[in-house]
Amino acid sequence: MTSSAPPLLAMRGIAKSFPGVRALSGVDLTVHAGEVVALLGENGAGKSTLMNILAGVHADYEGSILRDGEPVPLHSPRDAARHGIAMIHQELNLVPELSVAENVFLGREPTTARGTVRRREMEERTTRLLAGLGLDLPPRRALKHCQIAERQLIEVAKALSLDVRILVMDEPTSALADAEVRRLHAVIRGLTARGVGVVYISHRLEELEEIADSVTVLRDGVCTGRRAMAETSRAELVRLMVGRPLDELYPRRPAQAPAAPPRLSVRGLRLPSVGGGPALHGIDLTVAPGEIVGLAGLMGAGRTEVLQSLFGHYGARASGEFTLDGRAYRPRSPGQAIRRGLALVAEDRKAQSLVLGNTVRFNASLAALGRFGTPWRTVRRRREAAAVRGQLDALAVRTPGMEVPAGQLSGGNQQKVVLAKCLLTEPGLLLMDEPTRGIDIGAKAQIHTLMDRLAQQGTAILAVSSELPELIGMCDRILVLCEGRLTGEFHRDPARGPVADEESLLTAAMARRTVAEAPKTAVVDPGAGPAVPAPRAGGPAARGGGADSSRGGPEEANEDEESGA
Amino acid sequence: MTSTLDTAEAAEAKAPGRLRRLLPLFGSLQSYIGLVLIFAAGVATKGDVFLNQTNLTNAVGNFSSRGILAVGVTLVIITAGIDLSVGSLMGFASMAAAMMLFHHDMPVWQIVPLCMLIGAAFGFVNGAGTSWLRIQSFVMTLAMLSIARGLDRQMSDNASVGTTVAGPDGKLTENSASFQGLGTPGHNVLVGVLGPDGIYFPVLAFVLVCVVFHLLLSRTRFGRHVYAVGGNPTAARLSGINVTFVVIAVFTLSGMLAGFAGPIDAAYSASADPMAGNGYELDAIAAAVIGGASLAGGKGTIAGTFVGALILTLLDNVLGLNAVSDNWQLVIKGSIVVFAVVLQRPDLLRGAGRRLGRRFGKTPPSEEKTA
Numbered sequence: 016m017t018s019s020a021p022p023l024l025a026m027r028g029i030a031k032s033f034p035g036v037r038a039l040s041g042v043d044l045t046v047h048a049g050e051v052v053a054l055l056g057e058n059g060a061g062k063s064t065l066m067n068i069l070a071g072v073h074a075d076y077e078g079s080i081l082r083d084g085e086p087v088p089l090h091s092p093r094d095a096a097r098h099g100i101a102m103i104h105q106e107l108n109l110v111p112e113l114s115v116a117e118n119v120f121l122g123r124e125p126t127t128a129r130g131t132v133r134r135r136e137m138e139e140r141t142t143r144l145l146a147g148l149g150l151d152l153p154p155r156r157a158l159k160h161c162q163i164a165e166r167q168l169i170e171v172a173k174a175l176s177l178d179v180r181i182l183v184m185d186e187p188t189s190a191l192a193d194a195e196v197r198r199l200h201a202v203i204r205g206l207t208a209r210g211v212g213v214v215y216i217s218h219r220l221e222e223l224e225e226i227a228d229s230v231t232v233l234r235d236g237v238c239t240g241r242r243a244m245a246e247t248s249r250a251e252l253v254r255l256m257v258g259r260p261l262d263e264l265y266p267r268r269p270a271q272a273p274a275a276p277p278r279l280s281v282r283g284l285r286l287p288s289v290g291g292g293p294a295l296h297g298i299d300l301t302v303a304p305g306e307i308v309g310l311a312g313l314m315g316a317g318r319t320e321v322l323q324s325l326f327g328h329y330g331a332r333a334s335g336e337f338t339l340d341g342r343a344y345r346p347r348s349p350g351q352a353i354r355r356g357l358a359l360v361a362e363d364r365k366a367q368s369l370v371l372g373n374t375v376r377f378n379a380s381l382a383a384l385g386r387f388g389t390p391w392r393t394v395r396r397r398r399e400a401a402a403v404r405g406q407l408d409a410l411a412v413r414t415p416g417m418e419v420p421a422g423q424l425s426g427g428n429q430q431k432v433v434l435a436k437c438l439l440t441e442p443g444l445l446l447m448d449e450p451t452r453g454i455d456i457g458a459k460a461q462i463h464t465l466m467d468r469l470a471q472q473g474t475a476i477l478a479v480s481s482e483l484p485e486l487i488g489m490c491d492r493i494l495v496l497c498e499g500r501l502t503g504e505f506h507r508d509p510a511r512g513p514v515a516d517e518e519s520l521l522t523a524a525m526a527r528r529t530v531a532e533a534p535k536t537a538v539v540d541p542g543a544g545p546a547v548p549a550p551r552a553g554g555p556a557a558r559g560g561g562a563d564s565s566r567g568g569p570e571e572a573n574e575d576e577e578s579g580a
Numbered sequence: 581m582t583s584t585l586d587t588a589e590a591a592e593a594k595a596p597g598r599l600r601r602l603l604p605l606f607g608s609l610q611s612y613i614g615l616v617l618i619f620a621a622g623v624a625t626k627g628d629v630f631l632n633q634t635n636l637t638n639a640v641g642n643f644s645s646r647g648i649l650a651v652g653v654t655l656v657i658i659t660a661g662i663d664l665s666v667g668s669l670m671g672f673a674s675m676a677a678a679m680m681l682f683h684h685d686m687p688v689w690q691i692v693p694l695c696m697l698i699g700a701a702f703g704f705v706n707g708a709g710t711s712w713l714r715i716q717s718f719v720m721t722l723a724m725l726s727i728a729r730g731l732d733r734q735m736s737d738n739a740s741v742g743t744t745v746a747g748p749d750g751k752l753t754e755n756s757a758s759f760q761g762l763g764t765p766g767h768n769v770l771v772g773v774l775g776p777d778g779i780y781f782p783v784l785a786f787v788l789v790c791v792v793f794h795l796l797l798s799r800t801r802f803g804r805h806v807y808a809v810g811g812n813p814t815a816a817r818l819s820g821i822n823v824t825f826v827v828i829a830v831f832t833l834s835g836m837l838a839g840f841a842g843p844i845d846a847a848y849s850a851s852a853d854p855m856a857g858n859g860y861e862l863d864a865i866a867a868a869v870i871g872g873a874s875l876a877g878g879k880g881t882i883a884g885t886f887v888g889a890l891i892l893t894l895l896d897n898v899l900g901l902n903a904v905s906d907n908w909q910l911v912i913k914g915s916i917v918v919f920a921v922v923l924q925r926p927d928l929l930r931g932a933g934r935r936l937g938r939r940f941g942k943t944p945p946s947e948e949k950t951a
Binding site for chain 2: 326328352361367368370371380382384388392396
């Protein structure tokens, strides 16, 4: 870092305004060859704007950008590519209908003299690129059948297929489970060893300690600090980021005595694989009022599927014995689930929870319109507005008003709108899928506080998270899933069972059954009546039947390798 | 990460509250201006003839069946679907109405509900195909366009059926006379209440349909659900909305409105032609789009469609009065649609300008500094 050669990349005095908003002013960023620079800041601090300038998305900006000491104008993504700058966006830029190989070489397909695509060469190169990232995927698989973690690595492969010198990764791990994060970090270290400079945006501080060499912190469009990673602390970074010390990120009060009978109890939850997704093979769980139960596991372990099954998303395809508030419950549709007092904070707020073009009010009241209804099925808009305003205030949503399109809010505030929507239905059981994914640390702490408050008020919460510190910090009990089975249960209270720590959770999350073992248990399985499809063997695995079986093998081998390392 | 679109809308959202509440009632401001411009053009070129009450009444009457179709199509477009079959459905309903009158001498109060029922049944099939069989609505309703037209022509043996039925005394029969009241000016609905001749029924019907469906979309839970399904079907489903029901319902309503427009159109032309309503779906879609509906779903209002329909109506009328040939009328109408869409989304134009500028290697200096 002290070399006399000019840095690989220097951004000097960068400023950028949007109508009515000064997004950035006088920001400097320096990246040396082989260095990982972390870019840190709350949502709305200007990280994405800065990186979009670097990627040539914003043609108009003030300030200068120097590449190896030479000023370079970056006015289009093409300019950026020409100077060896590649960006992996938070929302992945991949085409779901195309194959993995077609995505990697999109727009740069190797062609023959006649202009036809050399498919085989493309696929071979893709396989090699992916292998270099420790990913064994058939290059012909349609991207839509790949999991988010896999897509992330496909984006990396795509960047590598270019001659990339500077790689920008915008929250690459927000959708990844911890083991997958480690794999990605190994990949990044490989890149820096080759002299690539990496700009790494993440909200997870513990991750930065592991991967970053230096860190640049932004707040409200201004650079508030530059530190060598080794010479700083989490506390300092948080202070630079939020401008105030953050006393408690996990405000969970000591576990309450769960004397009450469980609000929800599930026995033998089964789900056939839907569209190539993970299947569930008989899961038992209970959630008591006032209890926060966590679901841990790797990508594809079936965590989301558990929540979605309970919420009626899969209708009758999800089978098992469900008891809700002492009464039998049969998840049929989300509408019925909501009427029975369930609410779901879905995994992907943009794709699954919000109508982005519609107003905050529209979104917040959408699931609870019945509460403001008249006999004519019209909506009492005053009452609706009052209720929505109440929730928005209680959740401290920062928005110019209720009539602003939800898409204009920052990630954290969007997530709070989703929470407001769920809470307006007055749920007795709140299902939360990655409730704090991709939101800044301030909003995160607020959502944690809210979870604690809801639990105190007697709401039962079942939460999925890929961030182990979050689960350990917030949950009274953590259930670990692996390949659609329960592989561990951990407690907050040492008196009740094994205590959760990251290592034991990870071990349980990777407690895969070997290939030889799986069919044996499937046969022995006592719950498998004639109506219930045997795990793996059956199920209407619509179009994914063939692809599924081809996937199981290599992936598993791959994981074993990793856990051994 | 604020895109130009977001910020443009943000600026709009900051407009004073009153204006913001009123604007949607007129559709977007731009289309309202367009309406005024066309009106001015009419006055400037053909002053008295244009402003004549009979002329305006006739103009709206001529377009009202298409306007009614446009309301149904707007509903479908908001759910991110499209209904191409409305013209054919209207044609079928007008033929059915004429035949009920001509062959069975049925009274108008039976004919209209029956036609609406027939239209609704066709619409239900559209909706069922779209949501249960997962056929894309473009394809499903394109097929229905063909099917309904074929049935129409088969049923009528390819011949027009008149709706002015003379009795033995040489005068119109009672049922025929009241049926004609649906579509001809003169002694009409609300006689004495509003003017000596009352209100021209097609105009009344169009306005009434607009009011009812405006309230349905803006005030009811169903209306919210329609927008949610169009804006994000997954989020709608996870919010407890029965998406299948909503999709089937909007197609059924669209078909029902086509069934309602049928008898009106037959009465207006005093006969049902086997090709009646051919191409009307395009006018209906154009009205919705001019009114601000987006084929991507989630956006659109009945008020906007109302203004869009008026623009097309007056445009037809002004061009007709100025003896512009039919061929050029089509060209102008198409251009207006493009123009209207660009006007409503100025960001599209700005973006295109920037892209072109960059392609030719120069960024306009005005954009270098200011955004």
